[in-house]
Each structure stands twice: as C-alpha cells, then as structure tokens.
Amino acid sequence: MYSLISGRDDALHQELIKQQENDKVNTQFAQLANRFGPYLEHNLETVHSIITNQKLSLEDQSQRLNKIEEDLEGWKSTITELEKLHQKQQEFLITHNPHTRYTMETLRVGWEQLKTNIKRSQNEIENRITANDYRGVTEQQIEECRRCFNHFDKHRTRRLDPLDFRACLVSLGFTIPNSSQGEADFMRIMKTVDPHCTGYVTFDAFMQFMSQQTMGADTVEQMVNSFRTLAGDTPYITTEQLKRELEPELADYCINRMKAYNGPGVANGGALDYTSFAASLYGESEL
Structure with missing residues (x-):
C-alpha cells in the first residue's frame, strides 16, 4: 500500500516538474x-501609411522605409531566440500557450510579410523617382529595365561592360x-552611353539612353500618325x-x-514612304 502511494506521489511530482518546465518555456516565449x-x-x-501619405515626398517615404528596414534587422536575434523556444515547445509536446495569442507561425508570417512589404514599397518608390528623372519611361518599363540590367550585372557594381550591355539591349x-552595320550601330550607342570611353555603362547612363529611346519612339509614332x-x-x-498640305520649303x-x-x-507612281522617313529623321537627331 505504501509503495503504491509513494509511486503515485513520485508520478505527481514528476508531472509537476514537467508542467513547471512547460510553463517556464511558455513564459519565456510569451x-x-x-x-x-x-x-x-x-x-x-x-x-x-507611409506609401499612401500623399503629403510626403518620395524621398521622405524612402527614408522612412529605410529606417524601418534598419530597425527590423535588430530583431533578428529575437526571432532566432523565439525559434529556439518553439523547438523546445515541440520537444515538450506543448500545443497551447496561455500567456500569449501569438504563435511561431503567425510571427514568421508577420516577419516575412513586413520584409516583403518594405522591399516592394522601396522598389515602387525607387521606380517612381526614376520615372521622374527619366521622362517618357513608365514604372513598368523601369522595372523591366532594372531587372534586365541587374541580370547582367553579375558582380552588382551597377555597371556593365560593352559585351554585357549589348546582351542587355538584345534581351x-x-x-x-x-x-559591320550592327557593329557601327552599337558603337554609336556606346558613344552615347559612355562618352568618356571608360569601358563600362552605368545604370544611370543606361536609363538615360532608354528614356531617349522611349521619347524618340513616341516622336516617330506621332510623326507617322x-x-x-x-x-x-x-x-x-x-x-x-505634300505640296498641297505643307509649306513649300518643308x-x-x-x-x-x-x-x-x-x-x-x-x-500610280510618286508614292513616298513616310514611315521610314520618320524613323530616319529621328535617327539623324541621335547623331
């Protein structure tokens, strides 16, 4: 009889210790x-609120997002410690924590969502700033150009050598x-984007060129129309x-x-190609 009671007491004591350990882990996690x-x-x-605040300049929005991103980096040790405590909860078969409404899953989702939202917002703002700098280029075109440039910028130097720049344009x-004509055309482009013959094309020079091309395309289309x-x-x-509609000299x-x-x-004869004329006229303005 005594041994049964003693065994029962030991079991209760072990359960109490287990519950105390569980509560300790839960409390630390919470x-x-x-x-x-x-x-x-x-x-x-x-x-x-930052990206929807029309009273803030794009530069102010960018600075505030950068501040949040920097601050977020300081929480890496916290989420690492939470992961360790969560691992203990799993080992102890803990399925409920009465001290908090947050689970490791909800915290992971919130962490990734915040990082994603910051990065996406930064990209959108950067594209809008770039669009203001380079007239005629839409945000979608800027994003496409940026992705393409970054793809060939393998060393992340924000510049391309002539071979990679050519591949970027082709893509x-x-x-x-x-x-020979293709080489001549490319050398003409290189003189535009690298006038000082440095041997590389910066992202800004690349975007300036793309802006000129876009504006030129619009000009050609307008003239053709x-x-x-x-x-x-x-x-x-x-x-x-032409003689009937235009001034004699023109x-x-x-x-x-x-x-x-x-x-x-x-x-009948006398038909003239105004489409190729408009394209060649713009080409001359580039030289």
Whole structure:
C-alpha cells in the first residue's frame, strides 16, 4: 500500500516538474512574442501609411522605409531566440500557450510579410523617382529595365561592360546584328552611353539612353500618325499631297528625303514612304 502511494506521489511530482518546465518555456516565449508581435503589426500599418501619405515626398517615404528596414534587422536575434523556444515547445509536446495569442507561425508570417512589404514599397518608390528623372519611361518599363540590367550585372557594381550591355539591349528587344552595320550601330550607342570611353555603362547612363529611346519612339509614332492623316490613312503619301498640305520649303525637304514606297496598294507612281522617313529623321537627331 505504501509503495503504491509513494509511486503515485513520485508520478505527481514528476508531472509537476514537467508542467513547471512547460510553463517556464511558455513564459519565456510569451515575453518575447508579446513584444515582437505588436511591433510587427504596428510597422505593417506604418509601411502602408507611409506609401499612401500623399503629403510626403518620395524621398521622405524612402527614408522612412529605410529606417524601418534598419530597425527590423535588430530583431533578428529575437526571432532566432523565439525559434529556439518553439523547438523546445515541440520537444515538450506543448500545443497551447496561455500567456500569449501569438504563435511561431503567425510571427514568421508577420516577419516575412513586413520584409516583403518594405522591399516592394522601396522598389515602387525607387521606380517612381526614376520615372521622374527619366521622362517618357513608365514604372513598368523601369522595372523591366532594372531587372534586365541587374541580370547582367553579375558582380552588382551597377555597371556593365560593352559585351554585357549589348546582351542587355538584345534581351530588351533591340536588334543588333553581328554585321559591320550592327557593329557601327552599337558603337554609336556606346558613344552615347559612355562618352568618356571608360569601358563600362552605368545604370544611370543606361536609363538615360532608354528614356531617349522611349521619347524618340513616341516622336516617330506621332510623326507617322501626322503623315497618315495627311495621306488619308494610306501607308504612303504622294508628292501632290505634300505640296498641297505643307509649306513649300518643308514639302521640298520631305520630297527630297523620302524614299519611294514599294508596298502594296499603289495605283500610280510618286508614292513616298513616310514611315521610314520618320524613323530616319529621328535617327539623324541621335547623331
């Protein structure tokens, strides 16, 4: 009888020790979680308020996000300690912590979400700042250019050598054939983006070039549309139409420089190609 009672007491004592150990781990976890959880929630709201605050300049928004990102780095040791305590909870088969409403899963999700939101917001703001610096380039185009540039910038120096720069342009849709004409065209581009012959192209020079290309494309399209209107929506224009619609000096200039149109739908001779003329005119402005 005594041995049964003694064994029961030992079992109860061991259970008490186990519960005390469990409570100790839960309390340690809760102390950290109850500071870290509200911090994550507060800063998730703060990031949203920063990027939606129209009274803040883009530079101010960027600085505030950078401050939160720097502060977030200081919490790495906290989440590492929480992971260790969570591992103990699993070893002790603890499934409920009465001291906190936060679980390791919710803290992980909040941590990753805050980092992601900060990085995405920083990229959006950087794209908007860049869009202000480089007229004619949309935020989507900037993001595409940045991804492409970074892909070829293997050493993260924010500059490309001529070979990588050429590959970057080709991947963005530029046609640079391996021919004497292609080499000449590329050398002309290199003179634009690397006027001091440093042997590399910076990201800023690259974006300036892309901005000029975009604005030039818009200019060509506008000119083509203007000629199309004068030509009555035909893909060519006649010398008679140019003389009738334009000032004599401008009409003569166009007639002397436009190539003959060789496409379909030409009833009589004298048809001129205004599309190639607009493209070549922009090309001359680049030289």
